[in-house]
Amino acid sequence: MSQFANTQTAPTAPREFGFWLDGAYQGGRELFERSSPGHGVPVTLIPKCTVDDLNAAVAAARRTFEDRSWAGISGAERAGVLLRTAQILRDRRDEIAYWEVLENGKPISQARGEIDHCIACFEVAAGAARLLHGDSFNSLGDNLFGMVLREPVGVVGLITPWNFPFLILCERVPFILASGCTMVVKPSEVTSATTLILGEILADAGLPKGAYNVVTGSGRTIGQALTEHPDVDMLSFTGSTSVGRSVVHAAADTNFKKLGLELGGKNPIIVFADADLEDAADGAAFGISFNTGQCCVSSSRLIVDRRVAKEFEEILARKMKKIVVGDPLDESTQVGAITTSQQNETIMSYIAKGNAEGARLVTGGSQMDLGKGTYIEPTLFSDVTKGMSIATDEIFGPVLSSFHFDTTEEAIHLANDTVYGLAASVWSKNIDTALSVTRRVRAGRFWVNCIMAGGPEMPLGGFKQSGWGREAGVYGVEEYTQVKSVHIDTGKRSHWIK
DSSP states (O other), X not given: OOOOOOOOSOOSSOEEOOEEETTEEEOOSOEEEEEOTTTOSEXXXXXXXXXXXXXXXXXXXXXXXXXXXXXXXXXXXXXHHHHHHHHXXXXXXXXXXXXXXXXXXXXXXXXXXXXXXXXXXXXXXXXXXXXXXXXXXXXXXXXXXXXXXXXXXXXXXXXXXXXSHHHHHHTTHHHHHHHTOEEEEEOOTTSOHHHHHHHHHHHHXXXXXXXXXXXXXXXXXXXXXXXHOTTOOEEEEESOHHXXXXXXXXXXXXXXXXXXXXXXXXXXXXXXXXXXXXXXXXXXXXHHHGGGGOOTTOOOEEEEEGGGHHHHHHHHHHHHHHOOBOOTTSTTOSBOOOSOHHHHHHHHHHHHHHHHTTOEEEEOOSEEOOSSSOEEOXXXXXXXXXXXXXXXXXXXXSEEEEXXXXXXXXXXXXXXXXXXXXXXXXXXXXXXXXXXXXXXXXXXXXXESOSSOOOTTSOBOOEETTXXXXXXXXXXXXXXXXXXXXXXXXXXXXXXXX
């Protein structure tokens, strides 16, 4: 049990971690020092693993998969481990949230909410582990019976990003484990702590050694090697579309491993004149500012009915100005720090492009000086046109671009006018309008008169260049299985050779 006290200040010295291999921490490696983006002080020391370390982790995952100590037990037994994990997560919720805040910069209240979602992921996956099943065919005649089996795909490589280190991890890990697979995880080098802590928790919950391994280091070395590894049967990657494209090529060049990809988004929030404008404005402000806009499902394109555009943008601007930006460890903070200095520079460069390309800055647009850390004001641009960089590129920051429409057809066209298709939202009190738009906008997740709602019972994933496959729910367990057709002859064979 952790001795963690509900500390609300940054640590005086960084915590040193090992990497997680075969059920235990391993040390003795060169360390990477991570500083808190919200406080500017060192908070963690993380190993820079080698390709040999990765090979050892894959070998451990393969050994555990092949010895059937996880894949060969019942769904009920796997569910028991997942449920015990959920309970330990409850016990260590504040501790995990604390380290998530220190490395990522998100507000402490948001981090705790994310841990609650992670607990739900393990509970849903536990139920799915017991319900996973195949099919049967009793329609092949009296002498032939058919079965369809779902079997775990094998060793899964999991590469997770820095924006939601623990949440995205937990939207995958319990469902991978529910299927009977084993895994090797490569977290972002700047947000590795909570991924490593999960190793401790899974071990305490009774997961066999080698079923969950964490190898830390850079994407260029460890991530690339994991993608190319010939003994990894499937790879799940969450990140940018450009890197996702390279993952596809790398997997094709080795063993044609199965891929699950959750990639970029440039997600529309469509507001009709008959919507509750106060509600919609609050949803839009939340949708672009949650996690400082560093969110793949962030609603970064506002598509608003021209008849109410001016009024709506005024309401929205007032709300965005009231958002509390500050110290991530402060309970009142709504928007925390930008996670990396590189991302901070990227966001500010897009704000400069928006101004230079002729968009009208309604509110925000500036770097905030809070004495320490990296912070950006929630920003709204209006009069945005199709050719502008802020209209097409995934900025991954709190920058919202507003477009205006005159007809429903135009709104749908604007919503679909992107290479992405991850998420979308529509706001209207007319059920015909809302349902029509929902059915025609191409996005894997859709919200009507709400934003970022729902739980792990529902599948997650995108259309177009936003990715392949689905995570969470029963779909998320099936994603990590292979389908096998079995034919059983119950009669005397009709001989081919007479």
